[in-house]
Amino acid sequence: MKSSLALRTWAILWKDLLIELRTKQSFSAMVFFAALVLFLFGFAVGPDTATLSRLGGGLLWIAIAFTGMLSLGRTFQSEEVAGGLDGLRMYPGEIRAIYLGKLLANFSMLVVLEVVLVPVAAVLLQLEPWGRFPLFVGITLLGTFGFSVIGTFYASLTQHLRARELMLPLLLFPALVPVFLGAVNGTTLALAGDPLDRIGGWIRLLISFDIIFFVVCVWIYPIVLEE
Amino acid sequence: MFLVPADALQGDVQRLMYVHVPAAWLAMLSFFVVFVMSVLYLIQRDPKWDLVAVSAAEVGIVFTALTLVLGSLWGKPTWGVWWTWDPRLTTTAIMLMIYVGYLLVRSFADDPEKRARWSAIIGIVGFVDVPIVYLSVLWWRTLHQPPSSPRSMAGEFVYVLLLNLAAFTLLYVYLMLRRYRLAIAERHVEELRLTRDDGRIT
Amino acid sequence: MNDRSAPAVRLDTVSKRLGWTWALRAIQLRVDRGSSVAVIGPNGAGKTTLLRVLATLLKPTSGTGAVLGIPLRDGAEAIRARVGLLSSRGHLYGDLSALENLRFAAWMGGVSVDEARLRAALAKVGLDQVSEQRAREFSSGMQKRLAFATLLMRRLDLVLLDEPYANLDSDGIRMVDDFVDEWRAGGGTVLLATHRRGLAVRKADRVAVLQAGCLHRYCRPEELEPADLDPQAEPATPPVLPAG
Numbered sequence: 105m106k107s108s109l110a111l112r113t114w115a116i117l118w119k120d121l122l123i124e125l126r127t128k129q130s131f132s133a134m135v136f137f138a139a140l141v142l143f144l145f146g147f148a149v150g151p152d153t154a155t156l157s158r159l160g161g162g163l164l165w166i167a168i169a170f171t172g173m174l175s176l177g178r179t180f181q182s183e184e185v186a187g188g189l190d191g192l193r194m195y196p197g198e199i200r201a202i203y204l205g206k207l208l209a210n211f212s213m214l215v216v217l218e219v220v221l222v223p224v225a226a227v228l229l230q231l232e233p234w235g236r237f238p239l240f241v242g243i244t245l246l247g248t249f250g251f252s253v254i255g256t257f258y259a260s261l262t263q264h265l266r267a268r269e270l271m272l273p274l275l276l277f278p279a280l281v282p283v284f285l286g287a288v289n290g291t292t293l294a295l296a297g298d299p300l301d302r303i304g305g306w307i308r309l310l311i312s313f314d315i316i317f318f319v320v321c322v323w324i325y326p327i328v329l330e331e
Numbered sequence: 332m333f334l335v336p337a338d339a340l341q342g343d344v345q346r347l348m349y350v351h352v353p354a355a356w357l358a359m360l361s362f363f364v365v366f367v368m369s370v371l372y373l374i375q376r377d378p379k380w381d382l383v384a385v386s387a388a389e390v391g392i393v394f395t396a397l398t399l400v401l402g403s404l405w406g407k408p409t410w411g412v413w414w415t416w417d418p419r420l421t422t423t424a425i426m427l428m429i430y431v432g433y434l435l436v437r438s439f440a441d442d443p444e445k446r447a448r449w450s451a452i453i454g455i456v457g458f459v460d461v462p463i464v465y466l467s468v469l470w471w472r473t474l475h476q477p478p479s480s481p482r483s484m485a486g487e488f489v490y491v492l493l494l495n496l497a498a499f500t501l502l503y504v505y506l507m508l509r510r511y512r513l514a515i516a517e518r519h520v521e522e523l524r525l526t527r528d529d530g531r532i533t
Numbered sequence: 534m535n536d537r538s539a540p541a542v543r544l545d546t547v548s549k550r551l552g553w554t555w556a557l558r559a560i561q562l563r564v565d566r567g568s569s570v571a572v573i574g575p576n577g578a579g580k581t582t583l584l585r586v587l588a589t590l591l592k593p594t595s596g597t598g599a600v601l602g603i604p605l606r607d608g609a610e611a612i613r614a615r616v617g618l619l620s621s622r623g624h625l626y627g628d629l630s631a632l633e634n635l636r637f638a639a640w641m642g643g644v645s646v647d648e649a650r651l652r653a654a655l656a657k658v659g660l661d662q663v664s665e666q667r668a669r670e671f672s673s674g675m676q677k678r679l680a681f682a683t684l685l686m687r688r689l690d691l692v693l694l695d696e697p698y699a700n701l702d703s704d705g706i707r708m709v710d711d712f713v714d715e716w717r718a719g720g721g722t723v724l725l726a727t728h729r730r731g732l733a734v735r736k737a738d739r740v741a742v743l744q745a746g747c748l749h750r751y752c753r754p755e756e757l758e759p760a761d762l763d764p765q766a767e768p769a770t771p772p773v774l775p776a777g
Binding site: 257282 | 459470
């Protein structure tokens with residue numbers, strides 16, 4: 105009479121992605137916003153291609169982070185509209201499936217965004233990821249996963265808080281610092297070359313962060329939803 | 332701070348260290364207290380742990396701000412810059428943000444149980460975050476060859492530092508006790524104010 | 534763990550505090566299996582809170598209880614496998630079709646997602662013609678029927694309905710009544726909370742009257758006093774509440 109954790113996680117992931125596919129509203133907004141950020145940075149930094157190229161990794165991740173923060177706020181909106189989380193909580197089975205499903209949904213949407221954004225950034229900022237492409241992809245995925253792990257967690261926590269639009273970025277930022285540093289530096293090294301082979305350290309940092317926070321957030325999640 | 336003769340190399344500014352270091356130490360201690368209290372609260376659900384936690388957060392945020400301001404004031408004449416992205420200083424600034432987040436969440440939650448529970452979660456996740464932040468900033472800085480902050484001190488200076496540390500720790504404990512008593516009183520007021528309308532509460 | 538001889542619901546001086554107010558005070562309740570209970574009372578009396586406690590969405594502040602013989606405190610998961618809650622908002626996803634909503638509910642509820650079964654469930658509530666239509670395009674009556682379909686699919690022993698008559702016309706009301714009848718015919722227990730007292734008491738074996746969180750009276754419909762249906766009434770003697 106009870107679904108497995110994997111099935112419930114899949115169900116929530118499927119539902120969220122299907123809703124997003126149907127409405128398309130937030131994904132197109134995300135793409136436009138991210139492109140806007142990249143353009144603005146391009147204008148702010150100036151047309152010198154050497155500078156742009158050097159800063160490219162950082163600028164790309166700023167665009168991803170800001171866009172990600174916007175889309176996180178909506179993670180639980182579809183539940184509010186459907187009558188609150190009670191509906192999901194009423195089903196038997198591990199309640200962490202809600203967190204896992206939403207986490208994977210956020211992750212997937214961000215990855216799709218990146219697939220669109222990276223070529224745009226490559227053009228605007230003169231980036232060349234082709235040289236060490238697997239490394240570049242790996243770092244991007246690790247960073248995106250870390251972002252999704254804490255982002256989904258804090259999105260759930262702040263869902264019922266007043267001034268949610270303020271609190272989510274405020275709470276998220278301190279936890280985001282290691283991911284951001286890891287992703288930016290790792291990306292820059294992957295793009296520009298890594299004579300001293302420093303990228304290993306960043307990769308280890310990202311992996312540790314992802315594992316530690318994944319475990320902590322998954323473990324502590326039921327307490328967030330208690331009443 | 333006023334007993335010690337001016338440091339040979341850095342002059343009077345060095346005296347700031349006698350406050351900066353204890354303040355930093357107590358700020359971190361307070362953060363640890365918030366963490367422990369958060370865990371205790373989530374396990375036992377006893378409101379008193381939550382009250383200790385908020386006391387530690389408020390006292391801690393004061394010491395953290397003090398640490399940052401003094402660090403900045405010390406940095407300007409010493410290194411010529413107000414801010415250096417030094418790993419310890421940067422991590423302290425981020426710790427301040429976590430404290431602020433903790434207190435803001437409390438101010439935005441009306442239900443005392445939710446307030447205690449959510450801030451406990453932030454206290455725990457925040458505490459897990461700080462070492463990772465420190466390591467990541469440290470790694471970042473080692474790639475860019477930073478100036479290192481001087482840590483060694485001559486004998487008599489250490490003695491004064493420890494004296495200051497003891498004095499500040501006593502101050503900390505005193506402030507914590509006062510804040511805790513205030514927190515208990517606040518809770519009573521809250522309880523009375525919100526149940527006064529309903530005469531049937533026994 | 535599902536003890537067949539145990540009552541459907543047993544609450545022993547259960548109180549629930551929300552914030553600083555007591556939403557439920559020292560509730561003593563026993564509901565027999567297979568019966569239908571109407572929970573009536575004005576808005577804010579605690580009807581929704583009571584249902585949510587029984588659904589294990591809320592944990593009691595004090596007191597003990599058991600649903601279908603399973604203790605509230607430790608058996609939340611087991612309870613949720615056999616209890617369904619239908620709140621007035623319905624928990625439907627407007628952007629998904631009727632069929633997709635059912636499929637989601639089946640996945641989450643541990644029911645087989647065989648396409649034929651889903652369509653049969655839709656047919657049962659008369660929605661098979663519109664199975665591919667988005668739920669947001671449905672009328673409130675149709676949405677209610679879809680919500681009932683999600684409950685019917687699962688094998689539930691206890692169904693909690695919160696304000697099921699909201700926004701319904703007489704056809705819709707009849708549909709709710711039919712659903713309650715069918716549920717009881719299958720041996721299930723129903724608790725129905727509503728502030729529309731006239732509707733509720735027709736179908737009930739017993740009526741529980743809530744006022745300001747207290748269980749004012751629990752009796753058969755014919756034993757109700759006119760004052761029980763009065764929104765301004767206050768409970769006779771206040772119960773003793775736990776300290777703190």
